[in-house]
Amino acid sequence: MKKRIALISEHASPIAAIGGADTGGQNIAVAELARHLAALGYEIDIFTRWDDRRLPKTLNWRDGIRIIHVEAGPVTFIPKEKLLPYMTAFTKDMLRFIKAENNRYKLIHAHFFMSALVAADIKQKLGIPFIVTFHALARVRRIHQGRNDWFPDEGFAIEERVVAEADQIVALCPQDRDDLINLYQADPGKITVIPNGFRPDEIYPLDKLFVRMALKLDPKEKIILQLGRMVPRKGVDNVIKALGYMRSKHNFEARLLIVGGESDEPDPGITPEIGRLQKLAKAEGVSDLVTFVGRRTRDMLHYYYSAADVFTTTPWYEPFGITPLESMACGTPVIGSNVGGIKSTIVDGKTGFLVPPNDPVLLGRRIIELLSSNKLMMYFKENAIRHVNESYTWMKATHLTANMYERIATQSPLRAEDEDDSLSYIDDSFEALIETIEKSRRKIRLATLDSAQAIYRSLARGGKVLVCGNGGSAAEAQHFAAELVGRFEATGRRGLPVMALTADTAFVTAWANDFTFEEVFARQVEAYGQPGDVLVVISSSGQSPNLLKAIRAARKREMFCIGLLGKEGGAAGELTDINIIVPSNETSRIQEVQLHVLHVLSHLIEQQIMADDQNVIQITEEWSISQFQMAGLSGKTADKRKIRHESTKCDR
Numbered sequence: 198m199k200k201r202i203a204l205i206s207e208h209a210s211p212i213a214a215i216g217g218a219d220t221g222g223q224n225i226a227v228a229e230l231a232r233h234l235a236a237l238g239y240e241i242d243i244f245t246r247w248d249d250r251r252l253p254k255t256l257n258w259r260d261g262i263r264i265i266h267v268e269a270g271p272v273t274f275i276p277k278e279k280l281l282p283y284m285t286a287f288t289k290d291m292l293r294f295i296k297a298e299n300n301r302y303k304l305i306h307a308h309f310f311m312s313a314l315v316a317a318d319i320k321q322k323l324g325i326p327f328i329v330t331f332h333a334l335a336r337v338r339r340i341h342q343g344r345n346d347w348f349p350d351e352g353f354a355i356e357e358r359v360v361a362e363a364d365q366i367v368a369l370c371p372q373d374r375d376d377l378i379n380l381y382q383a384d385p386g387k388i389t390v391i392p393n394g395f396r397p398d399e400i401y402p403l404d405k406l407f408v409r410m411a412l413k414l415d416p417k418e419k420i421i422l423q424l425g426r427m428v429p430r431k432g433v434d435n436v437i438k439a440l441g442y443m444r445s446k447h448n449f450e451a452r453l454l455i456v457g458g459e460s461d462e463p464d465p466g467i468t469p470e471i472g473r474l475q476k477l478a479k480a481e482g483v484s485d486l487v488t489f490v491g492r493r494t495r496d497m498l499h500y501y502y503s504a505a506d507v508f509t510t511t512p513w514y515e516p517f518g519i520t521p522l523e524s525m526a527c528g529t530p531v532i533g534s535n536v537g538g539i540k541s542t543i544v545d546g547k548t549g550f551l552v553p554p555n556d557p558v559l560l561g562r563r564i565i566e567l568l569s570s571n572k573l574m575m576y577f578k579e580n581a582i583r584h585v586n587e588s589y590t591w592m593k594a595t596h597l598t599a600n601m602y603e604r605i606a607t608q609s610p611l612r613a614e615d616e617d618d619s620l621s622y623i624d625d626s627f628e629a630l631i632e633t634i635e636k637s638r639r640k641i642r643l644a645t646l647d648s649a650q651a652i653y654r655s656l657a658r659g660g661k662v663l664v665c666g667n668g669g670s671a672a673e674a675q676h677f678a679a680e681l682v683g684r685f686e687a688t689g690r691r692g693l694p695v696m697a698l699t700a701d702t703a704f705v706t707a708w709a710n711d712f713t714f715e716e717v718f719a720r721q722v723e724a725y726g727q728p729g730d731v732l733v734v735i736s737s738s739g740q741s742p743n744l745l746k747a748i749r750a751a752r753k754r755e756m757f758c759i760g761l762l763g764k765e766g767g768a769a770g771e772l773t774d775i776n777i778i779v780p781s782n783e784t785s786r787i788q789e790v791q792l793h794v795l796h797v798l799s800h801l802i803e804q805q806i807m808a809d810d811q812n813v814i815q816i817t818e819e820w821s822i823s824q825f826q827m828a829g830l831s832g833k834t835a836d837k838r839k840i841r842h843e844s845t846k847c848d849r
């Protein structure tokens with residue numbers, strides 16, 4: 198069985214279109230991680246909030262990947278800042294799904310703090326270890342966005358809990374790791390740095406002239422590209438201001454293409470951020486240099502990256518930033534702000550430039566410096582392609598992730614390679630046993646009681662019990678005899694004459710060796726059995742010839758025969774006086790229930806014998822005061838056995 202992993206990404210579905218306000222790097226990261234894990238042989242379920250009724254509850258997205266749409270709040274788009282109140286419902290629906298499918302996830306990998314809250318609650322209930330990738334940390338966001346961060350303050354406490362309870366935390370870059378340690382006191386030993394990546398078969402360089410023609414762009418113009426989520430913190434303002442600075446102070450003109458938004462056509466009505474930036478462009482006197490492209494599908498992105506001369510990304514902060522990688526993968530140098538993940542993915546002066554996040558003048562100067570030197574552009578291009586292919590592919594990130602999964606899985610109680618199979622077997626066998634016990638409880642209670650009474654009656658009258666069976670049943674025959682000759686639960690009772698016909702190895706081997714195995718029990722029945730004694734045969738099939746012969750021999754000696762059987766009783770069931778037939782066809786399940794029945798019989802017989810002996814002592818004491826003395830006998834010499842016999846006669 199393949200290893201099952203659950204990914205939770207409460208707001209960022211892998212199938213959402215990229216570029217909208219709430220769709221960006223996390224959607225891509227989850228989608229790519231899932232695809233590459235599936236290629237490594239994992240079975241992936243991605244749990245994400247159901248926000249569109251047109252989508253099925255469970256979607257078989259790709260080979261080995263399902264998207265499970267979780268019911269949590271209204272089935273419509275809700276901004277991620279408003280999702281926290283629905284997380285309890287999310288957990289409940291996810292638990293329901295896991296239980297309904299009887300799924301055993303090796304671990305859960307949660308993306309973002311709300312998903313991690315779900316994972317932490319599920320870990321508490323089901324013990325499944327979990328890993329978290331925060332993608333963005335509340336404290337960091339608050340530092341950089343202040344009151345423009347609309348997430349509820351509960352986020353801080355939730356992140357602290359998650360940091361403490363997660364089995365492992367993925368930091369996207371060294372800055373992310375430092376923030377986790379400094380702002381959340383995360384245990385450094387629990388942090389693994391795994392950067393995001395790009396897919397070389399999806400994002401690769403295209404011929405600049407060709408794509409400019411395809412995109413109807415001027416082949417000669419200098420083009421600056423800005424691509425990503427349309428939100429203020431991405432710092433597009435900075436680039437527009439840089440454009441203004443370049444034109445006014447250096448008379449240097451370049452076109453700025455802005456790709457992104459909520460619709461394919463740029464529409465300030467649908468994407469207010471576009472309207473805001475248009476106003477800014479006007480104020481900076483560069484409206485004619487700024488082109489809003491609108492949202493584009495992922496298969497078109499490398500056209501835009503390849504068409505540009507330089508890619509700019511100057512957010513105030515950026516937990517990771519996938520777009521600079523993609524641009525470098527297309528051979529387009531990047532000028533990015535010296536923050537978060539960007540400062541570790543861009544190699545300053547080798548694959549592009551790093552600039553402070555809010556410095557349009559410096560940005561403008563760097564753009565001019567780069568766009569004015571073909572030599573520098575070529576140098577950055579070559580370095581960029583080599584750099585990202587060496588260090589930042591999704592395949593590489595997935596290998597690091599899978600290594601971490603294996604590490605966690607081997608530390609957890611649900612560990613190790615092929616244990617899914619073993620665990621399934623364990624669970625199934627328990628289920629089957631529970632089912633057999635359930636059925637048996639109803640079916641064999643009366644036969645069990647009758648058998649206990651028959652054995653007790655025989656013992657009470659001075660009779661004995663002979664027990665036999667083969668293999669596991671031979672062991673149980675001896676087990677039963679041991680309970681009654683010795684003791685089961687009670688202390689201080691007399692030993693009872695119960696004999697396992699399997700125990701005399703000298704006789705059994707001699708008789709089987711010299712004559713026939715079929716008569717090893719029958720011969721002993723003939724030797725020991727008396728009228729009124731009981732023979733108990735234990736068999737799962739009821740077909741063993743040596744048992745059938747034993748029963749026939751017992752009948753001849755007017756013994757009472759009890760069959761503890763399975764599989765509808767077999768031939769033995771036809772010959773005995775009482776049958777306890779376990780309603781199952783599986784030998785092991787039959788034997789397991791038979792052991793329980795033998796314990797129940799031991800208890801019932803033992804209790805009856807104890808009650809009986811108590812009765813005898815009382816009568817003995819009464820007689821010793823009255824009748825024995827009158828008869829001139831001492832209590833000591835009273836014939837207790839005789840009295841016992843009398844007292845049990847009237848019992849039943």
Ligand SMILES: O=C(CO)[C@@H](O)[C@H](O)[C@H](O)[C@H](O)COP(=O)(O)O
Nearest residue numbers: 667668669670736737738739741785
């Ligand atoms: O314990 C087991 C199987 O669980 C075996 O030893 C099993 O008792 C032997 O195969 C017996 O020979 C089966 O005999 P029976 O139950 O069919 O009379």
Ligand SMILES: [Zn+2]
Nearest residue numbers: 668669785788
């Ligand atoms: Zn067995």
